[in-house]
Amino acid sequence: MSFFKFFSKHHSNDSSEDQKEIKQLAAGSTAKNEPQHPTSIKLSENIKYLLKNLNHSSDVKVRVLKDGQSALIYLESLVDQEKIQRTIFAPIEDNDTNSILGLPSGKKTTNLEETIPALLSGQVVYLENGTTTAIQFNATAHYSRSPDEPTNEKVLRGSHEGFVENLTVNVNLLRKRIEHRDLTFKYFKIGKKMNTNVAIAYMDGLADPKIIKMLEKRIKAITSEAIMSPGYIEEFIEDNPGSPFPQMLNTERPDKAVGNVMDGRILLLAEGSPTVLILPATFFMFYQSPDDYNMRWYTGTFVRLIRLASFLIAIGLPAFYIAIVSFHFEVLPDDLVMPVKSSINEIAYPPILEALVMVVIIELIREAGIRLPSPVGQTIGIVGGLVIGDAVVRAGLISNVMVIVIALTAIASFVVPSNEMSTTLRLLTFPIILAAGTLGFVGIVFALLFIFIHLTRLESFGVPYFAPIAPLQLKDLKDTFVRLPLFMMKTRPKDARPLQKGAMGESREWKKSEQSKKS
Template identity: 45%
Template sequence: MSFFKAFQNKKNSQNDTRILEPPETPTFPASLDIDKNRVYVKETLHYTEDLVEKKVVTNHNKILYFLYLETVSDTKDMNEYFYRNLREINSDEHLERVLTDRDSAKLLHLSDAIAEMLSGKSLVLIENTHYCFVLSTNSVIHRDVGEPDNEQVIRGSHSGFVENLSVNLQLVRNLISHPSLVVKYTTLGEVSKTKTAVLYMDGRADSNVVEEIHRRLKKIKVEKLMNTGIIEEYMEDNIFSLFPQYISTERADRAALNLIDGRVIIMTDGDPTVLVLPVTFFSFFQSTDDYNSRWVAGNFFRFIRVVSFLLAVTLPGIYIAIITFHFEIIPFGMTYVIKDAVEHIPYPPLIEAMFMELTLELIREAGIRLPTPIGQTIGIVGGLVIGDAVVNAGFISSIMIIVVALTAISSFVVPIHEMSMAMRLLRYPIMIMASLLGFVGIVFCLTIYLIHLCKLTSLGKPLFYPFAPFNLKGLMNRFVRLPHTVEIKNDQKENQKTNSSS
C-alpha cells in the first residue's frame, strides 16, 4: 500500500511541476545613464543578433539611440524621413514634439519597453533623461484575403480570415457596421503572448455567456497558444465527448451572421480560424448557401445533410447487421446477388468493414499531407486500384465497396469539419455493436448517443436544442429555413407584442 502511495505522490509532484510559471520581468526604471539603458536592453534580449542599434546626434548635440528587432520591425519610413529630421532638431522641446507626432508612447520603465519591442516597435533612448519612447514600426505580413479551401460556397461572399488579427477584425467590421459590436482583448500563453480578441454584440449576446467566456479564458494557463484549438479544449463543457461543442470557421460572413444571432466569436492572432460559441447540434448542418439560395432549396439541402449524418454513422453497421443476423429482410430479387458477393469472403463482415474503413482513412490522410496534385492522384488511384484489387482477390465483397463509398461521400456533405471528424469516429462503436447484437445493437448505440446529446451542453446551453428541451418555435427558426419575408414578419410581430406589453 505504501508503494502505491509513494507512486501516486511522485506522479502528483510531476504533474505539479510540469508547467512552471515563468519569472516576471523585474521593473527597471529608465536611467539617466544611456549606456546603462543600452546594456539592460541587450542583456534582457540575450544579445540576439537581430537587434539593431543606431546612434543619432541632433544639432544641439543630443545623443539618441534607436534599438529595434529587424525581423519584426519595418523601419523603411524612419530611414527615409525620420532620421533626417532628427538631425535638424535644435532643442529638447522640439525633439519631444517630433517623437510625439510619430505615433509614439513615453515610458518610464525599460522593462515595459521590452514587450513593445518584441511586438515590432522601436525603442528610443535619450541621454540624460529618465524616460524613453517607443515608436510604432510594426511590420505587418499577411496573405491576401481569399475564400477558405475547406468552406467553399457557390453563392455569397468569398472572403475568409487570414493570420492577422487586425485584418480579421476589419473584415467583421465591414460586414457589421453597428456601434453595439464590442471587441475585448486579452493575452494568452505565458511564453507566446498570443493576442486574443472576444467579439460580441451588446444587447444580443447573453451577458452571462460573455462573463463565463472571460472567466474560462482567465483560467487558461499554458506556455504556448498558437491557435483556437487549445482554447476550444479549455472552453468545452465535456472534453471527452466525441461531439464538437463549438464551431470553428474561416469565413467572415459566417462569423458575422453568428454575431448577429447573439453568439460570441473568439479570434487569436496568427490563426485564420475563429471559434463560434455557444452553438446547437443543428448549427453544424447549416451553410451560407442555405440563406443565399431560395428557401425551398435551402431546406432540401439542409435535410440532405442531416440524412447524410445518419448514413455516415449507421450504414456500415446496417450492412454488418443484415449480413450477420437479419439476412431475411433482403429483397428476394437481391438475395442471389448478395449471396454470390459474400459467400466466398473468408472474413466476417466486421473485419471487412474495419479493413475498408481504415484503408479509406489512410488514403484520406495521405491525400491531405501530400502536395495537392499528388494528393488528388493518390485519392483516385488508391480508391480505384485498391478497391478493384481487393474485390478480385476475394478479400472484400463488392457490396462492401459500395457501402464504404456511400459512407465516405456522406461524411463529406457536412459543411463543418469538426462534425465530419466526429462522424468518422461515431460509426466504429455502431459497427461493433451491430456485429454482436444486430439491429438491437445499433438501436442501443444510437440510444446512448441520443441520451448523451440530450445531456451535452455548449457553454451551459443545451446542445440538442430545440429537441431537448423541445421548442416548436425554436425548431422552426433553427432547423427549418423559413423565407426571409416570413422571418421579418415574425420579428415585427414579436416587437409589437414586446412594445405593447411594455
C-alpha cells in the first residue's frame, strides 16, 4: 500500500516536468538558438517592431480591435479569411470565452522574434495592450491543384495520381499508400533566404542508415540562398556532378515513389515542386516504369528489352552507320551495297557532317515543340519532321538512309521512361558519332569503353550505379533485363542496400495443395 502511495506521489510531483517534456517533444528539435526579442507591454511598440522587421510590406495587415486595445496582425496574402473567422471570432460570438487571449487554439509566446517566421508561414498573431503574451493562430490558406496525372509520365494502367506543388499534400499521398509506422519523414529548411521546406522519406529499418546520414549531411551542407526545386538540390548533393548521367531518379508519380521506398530507397521532396527525387539510383532504374508491373510479365519483359535495345540504338546507331559508310563498306552484304551507295553517292557532304546536321535539326524541332502551346507544337512537328525531312532529301543535301537512321535514333532516345536519361543519351550520341567518323569501328569501341567504364565507376550515394551488371548480382537480374512474375521477386534488389533482404515468403502455396487435392 505504501509503495503505491509513494508511486502516485512521485507521479504527481513529476507532472509539471512531464508537461515540459511533452511541450519539448511537440516542438521537435527546433527553436534552440533562435534570436530573442521580448514582447513589449505596449501594443504600439510591438506593432512598430513587427512592421519594421517586415519592411512595411504592403500585404501586412494590422486589424485593430477593441478600440485600439488589441490587434490582429497577419500577411493578407497568406491567410484564409474564413479560417480567421472560424478560429478566432466564431468562438467569441458563441460566448465560449470572452477574450481572444483565452482561446485554446492559440499558441502563446513572449518572444516577438518568434512571431516573424510564424507570420511568414501564414499564421495570425494577436497582440493586446498591457500584456506581454502574443498568441499565434494557424490560418494558413492552402492553394493547391488536384493531384492529376503527370503529363510526362503517363501510364496505361495503374494509378493516375501525381504529386503536386504542395509538400503537405505530397506527404499525404505517400502516407495514404503506406499505412505503416515505419514510414518516416524528416523535414529540413534549406536555402538561407528562401527557407524552402524539404522532406526526406524512408522506411525506417529498411533503408540503410548510412545512406540516410550521408544524405542529411549533404543537405545540411548546402549554403545556397535560393533552392527552387529538387533539380537545384540534386546538383548540390550528387556524388559526381561531372557525369552526364543523372544520379537520382526523378518522378512525379506517387506509385513509383512508393515502390522505391519499399525497396529501401529514400525520397527527397521539396515544397513548390511536384518532382520527387529517388536515391540511391542505378542506371537500370531509369528503364523501369510502373506500367511494367501492370502487364503480363511476358509483355513486361518484352517492353523492358525493347527499352534497353533503345539505349544501344540511341547511342550507337548513327555512329555504326557512319563507321560503315565511311570506313567499312565491306561489312554490308552484296545486295545492300547498291541501294546504300546510290543514296549517298550524290550527297556533297561527308556522312559525319550529314549526321551532325540532322541530329541538331531534330533537337531544334524538339526544343521548339516543348515551349509552344500544343496545337502550335503539332504544327512544328509536321513542318519540321515532314517538310524539312522530305525537302532535305530531295534537295540532295542529306541522304535518305541518313534521315531514316537519325529519325530512328531520335525515337529510340524518347523510349526511355525518364526524361533526364533521354537527354543524356542524345548528348552522348555526339562524341560517339565523332569517334566513328574519325576511326570507324575502333573509334566506336573506344568511345563505348569510355562510357561503360564511366558507368562502372560511377556511384550514387556510395552505391554502384551500374548494378546489378557491374558488380554482377545474378539475383537482381530478375527485374533488370526481364521482369519476372511478382511472386518470384522474393528478395529486394541489393543495390538499394536494404536492411531486410526478403520482400516476401511463399505466396502461391495454395497451388500445391490444390494439386495434391486433385490427385
